[in-house]
Amino acid sequence: MISSVITFPGSNCDRDMDVALKKFGFKNKMVWHDDVELPKSDLVVLPGGFSYGDYLRCGSMASKSKIMKSVLNFAQGGGKVMGICNGFQILVESGLLPGVLLRNKYLEFICKNVFVKVNNKDNSYFKDKKKEIYEFHIAHNEGNYFCSNEQIKEINDNNQIALFYSDENGNINEKSNPNGSLQNIAGIFNKQKNIIGMMPHPERMIDPALSGEDGSIFFENLINNLR
């Protein structure tokens, strides 16, 4: 399995993602934002960070960069694209995913472990796994998912919600919502479920000595599903 991680000016989780993908068997290539052509890939990852210093709106500048034309073509042709944190913001700004990520409700930068509950297993990212609740890390200032009434209806009708913020028992409520996201949304898919955007960082949970192993479970499952 070949993956590509795009590095934008200001990306800072690109190398963590590279380490995580390689650890679980991907042959990963780093791709610069100013490149035009995307290497042949089974998975394209838009990593976390602060592309273009979060100028204007998070992800807005990166979504117009040269490589994104190829990413758009790849995604629209059914290619698997995963956006983590700033990558999620880039995906909504590029129009590949619906909605927008607003400033956190209580205006704080949040950096902590949270629990997320899987909502939809009918996709490459969470298929074939009994596990429903993952402990992942979040670190963001703009993770407050929002969209119009028509969009949220469509998202629910098409079962596009990937992950909810929950507590460790899977309860989804205001208390388990760290940033004010609409319906506790932590991650969503496009209609076809080949594109996922999520605020949590699975790549930060791949070492039992440093963090936890839920990221390892996620990546192992992902590469098995793509094979």
Added chain:
Amino acid sequence: MLQNCDQLKKENNMKVSVVITLKKNVLDPQGKVIHQTLDGMGFENINEVRQGKYFEIDTKESDQKKAEKNVEEMCEKLLANLVIEDYKIIRSQ
């Protein structure tokens, strides 16, 4: 002579000012905090504060209509996110 050329150039340019505001149904926590702070400073007659963005775009275009149309396109493609924001050209001269 050179100076005159520069002046002529400047006169041909259009400067377009555009304001971007959050749509009414979008939560504006920053505006809320500003409201609370103003309240604490003694400005007690405020109903609501909404924070927005202001851009001044100096274009090489001399035709007002064309310049405004161009800026509208910029707003729709980059400057504003139409899911949460509205834009309004407030001045072009």
